[in-house]
Amino acid sequence: xxxxxxxxxxxxxxxxxxxxxxxxxxxxxxxxxxxxxxxxxxxxxxxxxxxxxxxxxxxxxxxxxxxxxxxxxxxxxxxxxxxxxxxxxxxxxxxxxxxxxxxxxxxxxxxxxxxxxxxxxxxxxxxxxxxxxxxxxxxxxxxxxxxxxxxxxxxxxxxxxxxxxxxxxxxxxxxxxxxxxxxxx
Numbered sequence: 001x002x003x004x005x006x007x008x009x010x011x012x013x014x015x016x017x018x019x020x021x022x023x024x025x026x027x028x029x030x031x032x033x034x035x036x037x038x039x040x041x042x043x044x045x046x047x048x049x050x051x052x053x054x055x056x057x058x059x060x061x062x063x064x065x066x067x068x069x070x071x072x073x074x075x076x077x078x079x080x081x082x083x084x085x086x087x088x089x090x091x092x093x094x095x096x097x098x099x100x101x102x103x104x105x106x107x108x109x110x111x112x113x114x115x116x117x118x119x120x121x122x123x124x125x126x127x128x129x130x131x132x133x134x135x136x137x138x139x140x141x142x143x144x145x146x147x148x149x150x151x152x153x154x155x156x157x158x159x160x161x162x163x164x165x166x167x168x169x170x171x172x173x174x175x176x177x178x179x180x181x182x183x184x185x
Contacts, residue, residue, distance in 0.1 A: 031054075031056060032051075032054060033047055033051050033054040033056075033062070033064050034047070034051075034143065036054070036056050036062065036088060037088070040060075040088045040089065040090050040091070040092075041090050041091045041115060041117065042088070042091065042092075042093065042113070042115060043115070043123065043137055043140035043141055044140075044141070044142065044143060045139070045140035045141055045142050045143050045144055046093065046113060046140055047064060047080065047084065047143060048066070048070060048072045048078075048080055048143055048144050048145070048146035049143045049144065049145055049146060050066055050067065050070070050146055051064045051065065051066060052065050052066060052067055053065040056088070059087070060087045060088040060089055061085070061086075061087050061088075061095075062085060062086060062087070062088055063083065063084070063085045064083075064084045064085070064098075065082060065083055065084075066080055066081075066082050066083075066084070066146070067082070068082060068148050068149070068150075069081055069082055069148070069149045070146035070147055070148050070149055071146065071147055071149055072144035072145060072146045072147070073144075074135070074139045074140070074144060075135055075136070075139055076101055076102060076103075076133075076135065077101070077102040078099060078100065078101055078102075078110075079099070079100040079101075079102070079107060079149065080098060080099055080146060081097075081098035081099070081100075082098075083097075083098050084096075084097065084098030084099055085097050085098060086112075090117070091114055091115050091116075091117045092112065092113065092114040092115075093112060093113040093114075094112050095111075095112070096110055096111055096112055096113065097109075101125060101127060101133065103127065103131070103133070108127045108128055108129075108131065109127065109128045110125050110126070110127055111126045111127065111128060112125070112126035113125055113126070114126075115137060119137070121136060121137050121138070122134050122135070122136065122137060123135055123136070123137045123139075123140060
């Protein structure tokens with residue numbers, strides 16, 4: 001009799017835990033990427049309009065999906081790949097993939113984003129090769145329109161610049177020097 005009662009209690013407890021965890025994981029996924037950004041102290045315009053699917057895990061890892069590669073123009077031009085992922089913590093996006101910034105005629109990966117706490121009105125982008133960039137948070141108050149990219153004519157130029165001179169340009173900028181296109185060629 002005691003074994004049957006313990007067995008029923010064990011089954012009931014197991015079912016309750018399963019239902020609770022399913023409810024919690026589905027409630028995380030009913031949040032939009034824009035809600036998730038806002039709840040983490042980040043501006044909702046970090047990602048463009050048109051995110052079709054989004055998942056958020058309890059540890060802050062997320063994936064967002066667009067129908068196609070697209071570009072938005074703010075003070076700078078950003079390119080968003082079809083799949084964007086990273087890890088949200090309060091005031092930060094880390095381990096970011098799928099977002100690039102146009103820097104001196106070259107597309108450079110954005111690896112992380114952070115806002116100052118308390119808010120200074122500035123947002124910081126950590127780009128590849130140790131380059132950092134700072135913009136006004138107000139540029140990211142609303143999700144930007146994103147224009148589809150289909151075989152951009154500048155792609156070959158980007159690759160050529162990457163091969164011939166991006167390391168030099170990035171090193172110049174990291175050291176605080178101004179560069180021009182002739183420095184790359």
